[in-house]
Amino acid sequence: MYWIALALLAIMDTAHAQMTAEANVAPDLRECYTDPELLNRNNLPPVTIQVLIDIIQRIEDNPNVNVDLRVLAVLLLHTYRQDGIEYHQPEMGLSQSSIVLPFAPTFHSFYRHKLLLTKLIPSNRQSLDNNTISSPLKCALHHMLSTTVDSRVRGDENTCGQLSQYRAMRTARSAPSAENNVKEDVELFSPTGINSHSGQMRQYDPNSDVEINGFGGSKYERQLLGASTCPILGGVINTKWGAVSAGNLIAGIAAGAQLQQTTVTELSRGLVNEVANGQQSVINLYPATLSGDLAEAVLVQGTKGSNTINIGSTGNWNSSYASRYYMLSSRNNVEMTDPEIRGGIDGFILGNRMNNILQTYGTLKLSQLLDMYYNPRNGVFDSSVRACNRREISKTILNDNELVAQSEAFAAALNANMPLQGTLLTGLNQLVSNAVANFQTYTQSNLNDLDCISSELGIDYRTITNLYIVLDTTWPYQTIYPAITYILESIEVGKYGSSVTLLSAYDGSVVINKTFSLSEFHTNYTLATHQSMLSGVNLENTYTNIKNMMQATLLDESRLNYVGGNPTVLLFLLNSGNLEINDGVREQARIINETVPDLRVIYATANNQFDNLWNLVRDMYSDIHVISLSSSGTNVENTLTPVLDNIRQVSRRIINPLCGFEYKDESSGSRMLDQYIEPGYINFYSISPNYFYDNNDDSKIRVISNTGSGTLTVCYSRVVAQPRRNATVAGTDDSLITCEDLVTNGNVEISLKDACDGYSTIGSCPLFYISVQSTAASIANPLCSNNNVCRFPFNLKFQIQTEQLGCFSSGTSIAASLIFVLFIQIFNIFRSF
Numbered sequence: 119m120y121w122i123a124l125a126l127l128a129i130m131d132t133a134h135a136q137m138t139a140e141a142n143v144a145p146d147l148r149e150c151y152t153d154p155e156l157l158n159r160n161n162l163p164p165v166t167i168q169v170l171i172d173i174i175q176r177i178e179d180n181p182n183v184n185v186d187l188r189v190l191a192v193l194l195l196h197t198y199r200q201d202g203i204e205y206h207q208p209e210m211g212l213s214q215s216s217i218v219l220p221f222a223p224t225f226h227s228f229y230r231h232k233l234l235l236t237k238l239i240p241s242n243r244q245s246l247d248n249n250t251i252s253s254p255l256k257c258a259l260h261h262m263l264s265t266t267v268d269s270r271v272r273g274d275e276n277t278c279g280q281l282s283q284y285r286a287m288r289t290a291r292s293a294p295s296a297e298n299n300v301k302e303d304v305e306l307f308s309p310t311g312i313n314s315h316s317g318q319m320r321q322y323d324p325n326s327d328v329e330i331n332g333f334g335g336s337k338y339e340r341q342l343l344g345a346s347t348c349p350i351l352g353g354v355i356n357t358k359w360g361a362v363s364a365g366n367l368i369a370g371i372a373a374g375a376q377l378q379q380t381t382v383t384e385l386s387r388g389l390v391n392e393v394a395n396g397q398q399s400v401i402n403l404y405p406a407t408l409s410g411d412l413a414e415a416v417l418v419q420g421t422k423g424s425n426t427i428n429i430g431s432t433g434n435w436n437s438s439y440a441s442r443y444y445m446l447s448s449r450n451n452v453e454m455t456d457p458e459i460r461g462g463i464d465g466f467i468l469g470n471r472m473n474n475i476l477q478t479y480g481t482l483k484l485s486q487l488l489d490m491y492y493n494p495r496n497g498v499f500d501s502s503v504r505a506c507n508r509r510e511i512s513k514t515i516l517n518d519n520e521l522v523a524q525s526e527a528f529a530a531a532l533n534a535n536m537p538l539q540g541t542l543l544t545g546l547n548q549l550v551s552n553a554v555a556n557f558q559t560y561t562q563s564n565l566n567d568l569d570c571i572s573s574e575l576g577i578d579y580r581t582i583t584n585l586y587i588v589l590d591t592t593w594p595y596q597t598i599y600p601a602i603t604y605i606l607e608s609i610e611v612g613k614y615g616s617s618v619t620l621l622s623a624y625d626g627s628v629v630i631n632k633t634f635s636l637s638e639f640h641t642n643y644t645l646a647t648h649q650s651m652l653s654g655v656n657l658e659n660t661y662t663n664i665k666n667m668m669q670a671t672l673l674d675e676s677r678l679n680y681v682g683g684n685p686t687v688l689l690f691l692l693n694s695g696n697l698e699i700n701d702g703v704r705e706q707a708r709i710i711n712e713t714v715p716d717l718r719v720i721y722a723t724a725n726n727q728f729d730n731l732w733n734l735v736r737d738m739y740s741d742i743h744v745i746s747l748s749s750s751g752t753n754v755e756n757t758l759t760p761v762l763d764n765i766r767q768v769s770r771r772i773i774n775p776l777c778g779f780e781y782k783d784e785s786s787g788s789r790m791l792d793q794y795i796e797p798g799y800i801n802f803y804s805i806s807p808n809y810f811y812d813n814n815d816d817s818k819i820r821v822i823s824n825t826g827s828g829t830l831t832v833c834y835s836r837v838v839a840q841p842r843r844n845a846t847v848a849g850t851d852d853s854l855i856t857c858e859d860l861v862t863n864g865n866v867e868i869s870l871k872d873a874c875d876g877y878s879t880i881g882s883c884p885l886f887y888i889s890v891q892s893t894a895a896s897i898a899n900p901l902c903s904n905n906n907v908c909r910f911p912f913n914l915k916f917q918i919q920t921e922q923l924g925c926f927s928s929g930t931s932i933a934a935s936l937i938f939v940l941f942i943q944i945f946n947i948f949r950s951f
């Protein structure tokens with residue numbers, strides 16, 4: 119009985135696991151090509167490393183997916199990656215066919231993919247269930263992982279040349295030579311080429327394992343429809359360190375976690391392999407990453423008669439912040455494009471270290487590994503193992519001879535599996551050597567991505583906040599979407615970071631619930647959602663609803679004994695002019711100001727409305743901005759920098775949970791808050807005077823260092839919102855800032871005694887600012903194994919203890935305000951008669 123069940127399971131496994139290796143679109147992925155909502159990628163989340171990490175986290179957190187990093191990497195490839203899917207214009211009359219899906223995996227990248235899944239990185243487990251993630255996330259993940267080129271003419275080709283304007287400022291790549299392109303295009307489209315190849319399209323049996331003579335001729339068929347001069351490369355994600363083919367990246371990790379050697383004969387299905395004179399086996403990490411693309415380039419270009427193999431092909435996103443379409447600058451020599459090079463190197467670096475990494479920390483999550491590698495600091499248990507350092511590492515770990523031997527062996531194997539334009543008789547070794555040499559030169563001289571020194575110039579603290587965006591839908595979606603995307607990415611909306619909630623400026627109603635998931639926000643905030651929102655701005659309704667919502671949140675926190683964490687930022691993004699600010703608005707704003715102290719209100723408006731808004735914000739000089747956005751999305755970064763700086767100034771809050779929003783005087787007693795910090799980073803905190811206004815000699819904050827956290831620096835100030843030790847004036851603290859070192863297992867005590875002495879109102883007494891900084895160098899061993907609270911395993915733990923915080927508010931003013939509201943309402947009732 120037992121063995122029968124086992125056997126059945128095994129059959130189901132193999133039947134299921136290799137769907138994405140078959141020559142038609144895998145059943146679970148079909149809806150990505152049939153459902154018009156999903157087919158339009160503008161409805162899917164942008165393809166960025168942050169979104170990829172977020173989707174992987176959602177899979178990891180799915181209770182039905184209980185697998186480790188090794189298995190997950192393999193399952194992702196087997197479930198969501200299917201390279202080479204192309205559109206095929208149906209024959210006349212068939213265009214409406216409901217029984218044919220006009221997509222099939224026919225591009226050259228499919229054949230390597232197939233070998234990877236069936237022979238090199240096989241899965242002995244079932245693939246992930248169809249409902250593991252929602253359909254939009256499934257399709258987004260599929261497009262991030264699956265390398266293909268879509269050469270359909272779109273009609274926007276005339277703007278491709280302008281893509282360079284979106285090119286990140288740092289990259290100064292040499293453009294591919296224009297003459298070459300023209301020449302090759304002409305060649306490709308020569309009438310003889312078309313004539314001699316059209317009509318050769320042969321039917322092939324998708325279930326046959328042998329399709330050597332299959333589909334090669336169809337390429338010309340497709341191109342008869344016209345080919346885009348800047349085709350879209352699929353399977354690419356955007357990172358700060360260049361566009362990366364995520365399929366190569368994940369395949370490298372999967373192969374490295376389960377290294378295996380396979381013979382060329384096995385990969386060639388036993389066919390006598392005439393071209394394989396060199397090494398007779400490959401290690402899976404090579405074909406999964408660099409050798410896979412090198413072999414494709416050698417075979418595709420070599421069989422066209424070329425002696426030199428072109429490596430590298432530039433391209434760019436057609437929008438820097440809504441990155442969904444990566445457009446190549448040429449349609450020639452696209453076998454090893456820039457993103458594939460980067461993905462190949464990154465996958466190789468991580469795959470190569472996989473054993474080492476898993477020995478250091480066996481329970482590392484795949485999402486954490488990616489997060490550590492694509493991060494400006496610290497790296498993967500070694501600060502040199504970071505994306506910013508890929509070019510340097512590749513110099514030291516890629517041995518030319520080994521790369522040539524592995525690539526040659528794999529090219530021989532691929533040659534027996536892939537339909538090509540000609541038959542390579544000899545000379546494989548020379549072509550591979552040429553390709554490897556060109557790859558090395560290109561990588562060292564053309565991939566000028568952000569380096570580590572520049573990466574580290576960035577901000578050394580994490581912005582962490584609960585952001586509420588109050589959106590006026592008179593903004594065109596095309597204009598506001600890139601801005602919102604940029605803001606969310608900058609404040610690191612994510613499982614361990616910030617949250618976002620989308621509210622309507624019409625009435626303050628919730629359009630998208632609070633979420634810590636970038637991908638969830640993006641799947642919900644589509645053009646259709648934007649258009650379904652009520653248009654216009656009514657600040658009185660909006661403020662009233664927001665006040666109720668914020669007060670309810672404080673009560674929830676009270677119930678949960680919440681001691682601190684993300685502050686709240688309310689960001690108004692308004693396009694409408696002439697805002698109406700009546701007494702009702704001001705009254706609600708005042709109540710919010712008094713009862714929700716850790717809420718920062720920021721206005722960003724399309725035109726200058728300072729005169730209307732100055733008395734609605736805490737600091738009229740910093741909290742009101744004019745933003746000029748355009749539908750091309752080009753000025754997003756510049757125009758939003760002041761807004762982001764503003765959001766970044768709002769520190770983590772520390773509160774007395776007993777206060778709620780009513781502030782009946784209740785002492786917090788002693789409470790503890792666990793906090794984590796990354797090596798080299800600083801955390802900022804602020805405490806509102808609502809928690810210490812009346813003097814209590816025993817009111818204090820204690821920062822306690824835990825075992826292993828090393829020396830931390832604690833600073834505090836009443837004036838500087840982000841206090842830190844001033845290295846230039848070592849030892850002598852600024853008169854405005856006090857700093858103390860906190861040694862392991864020690865503590866620093868900060869007294870709040872008389873902290874509001876001399877201030878006659880709560881509103882005039884400033885916040886109390888505290889910072890905790892770790893000056894540790896990057897840390898090689900894991901310290902935090904709780905993945906629910908620690909973004910990285912090297913996070914350092916410390917604690918914040920609050921003693922005797924109170925609850926203070928202009929108590930009478932709440933009663934007064936109620937009467938005032940009543941009065942306003944009565945007044946309005948009378949007015950309406």
Ligand SMILES: *[C@@H]1O[C@H](CO)[C@@H](O)[C@H](O)[C@H]1NC(C)=O
Nearest residue numbers: 144145146147149248249253
């Ligand atoms: C996968 O799930 C989607 C959404 O529930 C469904 O439409 C689709 O038919 C499923 N695919 C398969 C092969 O069952």
Ligand SMILES: *[C@@H]1O[C@H](CO)[C@@H](O)[C@H](O)[C@H]1NC(C)=O
Nearest residue numbers: 160272274436437440443751
């Ligand atoms: C990018 O190109 C795609 C495909 O042509 C198009 O749908 C999208 O609107 C373009 N995005 C921008 C910002 O131009």
Ligand SMILES: *[C@@H]1O[C@H](CO)[C@@H](O)[C@H](O)[C@H]1NC(C)=O
Nearest residue numbers: 620627628629630631632642
């Ligand atoms: C937000 O969450 C609430 C409660 O969980 C739910 O009732 C509501 O439908 C959600 N709203 C949206 C827009 O998803």
Ligand SMILES: *[C@@H]1O[C@H](CO)[C@@H](O)[C@H](O)[C@H]1NC(C)=O
Nearest residue numbers: 629630631632633638639642
């Ligand atoms: C997004 O939309 C889905 C489907 O309408 C809904 O179930 C989900 O709650 C929404 N998410 C948020 C964060 O509003």
Ligand SMILES: *[C@@H]1O[C@H](CO)[C@@H](O)[C@H](O)[C@H]1NC(C)=O
Nearest residue numbers: 842843844845846847848852
């Ligand atoms: C450090 O102090 C000096 C002198 O007061 C000042 O000029 C400098 O800007 C300070 N640096 C930082 C990082 O605060």
Ligand SMILES: *[C@@H]1O[C@H](CO)[C@@H](O)[C@H](O)[C@H]1NC(C)=O
Nearest residue numbers: 707708711733734736881882
């Ligand atoms: C909120 O309180 C601050 C501090 O007292 C004050 O400067 C600001 O004007 C107040 N804003 C409103 C809208 O009442």
